[in-house]
Amino acid sequence: MKRRALLSGLAGAAALAAAGCGSKDSGSGDKAEVTIWQQKFTDQEDAWYKKAVAAYNASQNKVKVVHQIVPADAWDQKMKAAQAAGKAPDVFTLNYNKVQGFARTSQIQALDGVIAADKWSGLQESVVGSITYKGKKYGYPMLVEPSAVLYYRKDLFAKAGLDPEKPPTSWAELVDFGKKLTTKDVSGFSTAGNQIDMGWSTWGLQWNAAGHLPISDDWSQPRANDPAYKPLLQAYQDLYKQGIMPKQPLAPYADATPFGQGKAAMMACGSWAASVLLSDFPKVVGNVAAAPMPSFDGDVTKPTATLGGWTWVIDGKSTKAQAAAEFIAYVLAGDPALLVDYFKTTKFSKYSPRTAVADTISSDPAAKENPWAQTIQDKVVKYAKPEPTYDWSISLAFGKAIEKALQGKDIDTALKEADAEIKDIIAKNNLAGQGTTS
Amino acid sequence: MTSAAGAATAVAAPGTRGASGSTARRRRHGDTKVAYLMLTPLVVLLAIFVIWPLLHAVYISFFTWSFYAPSEFVGLDNYVNVLTDQAFLSSVLRGLGFAAMVVPAQLLIAFAFANLVKSFSGRMAGVLKVTIYVPAVISEVIASIIFTIIYAYRGGILNWALGLVGRDDTAWLGETGTALPAIAVPAIWIGMGIASLIMLAGLLDIPEAYYEVASLDGAGWWSKMVHITLPLMKNIFLYLLVTGFAGSLQFLVVPLVMTNGGPLESTTLPNLFIFRHFTNDLYSGYPIAAALLLFLVLGSVSAIIFRLVRSEKAVDG
Numbered sequence: 089m090k091r092r093a094l095l096s097g098l099a100g101a102a103a104l105a106a107a108g109c110g111s112k113d114s115g116s117g118d119k120a121e122v123t124i125w126q127q128k129f130t131d132q133e134d135a136w137y138k139k140a141v142a143a144y145n146a147s148q149n150k151v152k153v154v155h156q157i158v159p160a161d162a163w164d165q166k167m168k169a170a171q172a173a174g175k176a177p178d179v180f181t182l183n184y185n186k187v188q189g190f191a192r193t194s195q196i197q198a199l200d201g202v203i204a205a206d207k208w209s210g211l212q213e214s215v216v217g218s219i220t221y222k223g224k225k226y227g228y229p230m231l232v233e234p235s236a237v238l239y240y241r242k243d244l245f246a247k248a249g250l251d252p253e254k255p256p257t258s259w260a261e262l263v264d265f266g267k268k269l270t271t272k273d274v275s276g277f278s279t280a281g282n283q284i285d286m287g288w289s290t291w292g293l294q295w296n297a298a299g300h301l302p303i304s305d306d307w308s309q310p311r312a313n314d315p316a317y318k319p320l321l322q323a324y325q326d327l328y329k330q331g332i333m334p335k336q337p338l339a340p341y342a343d344a345t346p347f348g349q350g351k352a353a354m355m356a357c358g359s360w361a362a363s364v365l366l367s368d369f370p371k372v373v374g375n376v377a378a379a380p381m382p383s384f385d386g387d388v389t390k391p392t393a394t395l396g397g398w399t400w401v402i403d404g405k406s407t408k409a410q411a412a413a414e415f416i417a418y419v420l421a422g423d424p425a426l427l428v429d430y431f432k433t434t435k436f437s438k439y440s441p442r443t444a445v446a447d448t449i450s451s452d453p454a455a456k457e458n459p460w461a462q463t464i465q466d467k468v469v470k471y472a473k474p475e476p477t478y479d480w481s482i483s484l485a486f487g488k489a490i491e492k493a494l495q496g497k498d499i500d501t502a503l504k505e506a507d508a509e510i511k512d513i514i515a516k517n518n519l520a521g522q523g524t525t526s
Numbered sequence: 527m528t529s530a531a532g533a534a535t536a537v538a539a540p541g542t543r544g545a546s547g548s549t550a551r552r553r554r555h556g557d558t559k560v561a562y563l564m565l566t567p568l569v570v571l572l573a574i575f576v577i578w579p580l581l582h583a584v585y586i587s588f589f590t591w592s593f594y595a596p597s598e599f600v601g602l603d604n605y606v607n608v609l610t611d612q613a614f615l616s617s618v619l620r621g622l623g624f625a626a627m628v629v630p631a632q633l634l635i636a637f638a639f640a641n642l643v644k645s646f647s648g649r650m651a652g653v654l655k656v657t658i659y660v661p662a663v664i665s666e667v668i669a670s671i672i673f674t675i676i677y678a679y680r681g682g683i684l685n686w687a688l689g690l691v692g693r694d695d696t697a698w699l700g701e702t703g704t705a706l707p708a709i710a711v712p713a714i715w716i717g718m719g720i721a722s723l724i725m726l727a728g729l730l731d732i733p734e735a736y737y738e739v740a741s742l743d744g745a746g747w748w749s750k751m752v753h754i755t756l757p758l759m760k761n762i763f764l765y766l767l768v769t770g771f772a773g774s775l776q777f778l779v780v781p782l783v784m785t786n787g788g789p790l791e792s793t794t795l796p797n798l799f800i801f802r803h804f805t806n807d808l809y810s811g812y813p814i815a816a817a818l819l820l821f822l823v824l825g826s827v828s829a830i831i832f833r834l835v836r837s838e839k840a841v842d843g
Contacts, residue, residue: 164805164806165801165804165805168593168804168805171593171594172593174593189808190808192808193592193594193595193808193809194592194594194595195592195593195594273680275680281700281789282786282788282789283788283790283791284786284788334679334680334697334700335679335695335696335697335700335701336677336678336679336697336698336699336700336701337700338679338680351680404594405594479808480806481806481807488790488791491788491789491790492790495701495702495789495790516607517808
């Protein structure tokens with residue numbers, strides 16, 4: 089029954105993908121057709137992608153780029169179906185943390201040979217590290233965005249007798265402030281509340297608490313059972329048990345809407361939340377301040393976030409790699425004005441890893457439109473770590489440990505179980521020795 | 527008809543028996559050909575969309591299989607990995623528990639509703655049938671969203687209603703104790719329409735004469751229910767039990783949309799478990815092996831139900 093459903097679903101989805109999204113040469117005269125799939129972001133971002141594709145199509149007459157927006161929740165299954173049918177798009181957007189796994193399994197091609205060496209200059213070294221596998225570069229970075237920033241309501245701070253200019257700097261303070269800010273209708277603090285969201289949104293906090301991630305750098309040993317992780321799990325347990333964070337997530341971690349609606353006094357969310365607040369909740373903007381997530385020992389120079397973001401890659405089976413690469417280079421490594429427009433569109437809530445673009449943005453007076461950008465740049469991005477590149481199941485195992493603590497389970501046991509699960513994942517997937525950086 | 531006519535001719539004229547017999551055989555042979563011809567499209571479709579994918583799935587379950595990197599034969603490793611994965615075994619047990627919540631409730635409510643519809647006149651019965659069937663035509667995604675709004679912790683309708691009688695807000699989908707029963711409710715709701723209509727068809731199929739005769743013998747409502755309705759509905763119950771259990775074990779969209787399998791995997795049903803592996807794993811051997819093992823579980827559950835509730839050929843009606 090399940091098999092039938094799975095395979096017929098796969099066949100159906102593959103047929104749809106083949107009908108709607110495959111690379112085709114027909115219908116565009118002599119022009120080669122290159123397809124790009126972009127994960128659905130905000131309407132403004134989607135509009136920019138359309139504009140960038142149109143600009144490239146108008147700039148030359150050899151290649152026609154066909155653009156498709158794919159909803160985030162349908163992305164994985166649609167992509168799998170397209171890959172199964174050999175109809176994956178030539179170019180697609182990919183998170184940094186997935187690049188090395190995709191490169192290892194040949195799902196994407198190395199770009200060194202198809203994008204000229206001079207196009208790679210002026211990129212942040214740490215970001216280039218995220219897209220490099222065995223010495224070759226497998227994606228062209230588009231943007232970075234810190235995964236965790238503390239946004240808080242200054243008016244509610246004042247109402248609760250707290251100084252609006254002094255956000256919490258330690259987790260003890262976060263719990264204390266959260267308790268004072270919690271009312272029947274407003275949660276003191278809102279953050280990720282399930283293992284999937286906690287699996288990635290706490291990468292920075294995992295660094296903060298223990299100075300490392302829950303697997304050794306070469307991916308040969310689990311490191312989840314380090315007692316240094318206990319304060320992290322304890323903090324989540326306290327926040328949940330004391331009713332400071334909602335018993336049921338108000339929305340997925342990446343969604344800042346409930347905070348904009350006034351359902352939480354403090355919120356942990358990525359830098360992208362700024363764009364949502366500025367676009368959808370302009371009335372609350374004046375009352376919102378941003379700060380780095382608190383550190384476990386109050387040291388503000390420790391990482392509290394990871395630098396995630398998006399890169400463009402070329403499918404491992406694409407037969408039009410050169411044409412696809414020229415398109416990527418035109419948009420991401422060409423005239424900075426095109427990309428600056430993207431960062432303007434997103435209210436300067438994301439950051440460019442390309443010096444030429446970052447410099448133009450910093451000198452743009454419109455950048456002041458985002459009142460939190462400078463704080464995030466100076467206090468969060470500066471100390472942030474790159475996203476880990478190991479398999480998602482490792483992150484999920486640690487996210488599960490935090491969720492166990494949150495649900496009131498014993499913290500030592502939760503960490504031990506995560507350690508055992510990561511050990512099992514390493515063995516079953518032959519990960520030992522595959523890690524170059526974590 | 528044709529064969530019977532041929533046989534009659536053979537009896538009437540024994541001298542021509544050999545010739546007639548061969549005509550009948552030829553006709554029978556011709557019928558068989560036509561039957562095979564008519565079955566061919568279905569068999570071809572079945573082979574393409576069911577048999578070949580099944581055999582291919584079995585084949586690739588023995589490999590570390592991806593769409594890009596060369597596959598490597600690993601024998602039974604994928605099966606061993608699945609069977610030694612506590613998370614898979616837990617998801618199957620959880621699925622059985624979920625089915626045990628959904629199916630009996632669905633059968634009871636559907637049976638009661640079908641009896642209610644039967645007792646009403648034509649126009650009212652029509653309205654009731656449409657009403658009960660509405661959930662069946664609503665997509666599972668929409669149903670899940672509706673119930674997520676009902677269960678919302680802040681501003682949810684259920685907590686608001688319970689607040690009127692002084693109860694504190696409950697995180698219906700946020701606590702391990704309440705999440706699975708909470709998602710069972712929309713699952714019951716979605717399946718109730720079809721179950722009710724099938725039950726109603728079964729009830730209407732029982733000849734009224736049985737009840738009339740029983741009434742003449744002085745049988746009451748309970749006696750008629752126990753001695754006429756329930757025995758004659760046995761095959762309907764069996765059908766709904768088997769399809770209900772198989773369907774409940776395979777729920778995917780409801781837990782995916784409402785809880786994403788949480789909290790603490792308390793709503794990770796087997797299909798969601800496999801789906802997650804299928805979309806997240808770099809290799810597909812593991813989820814395919816898990817899907818085939820779940821297929822065995824479903825087959826076993828159906829076989830056990832058939833064994834426990836033996837189906838019988840209807841004697842009448």
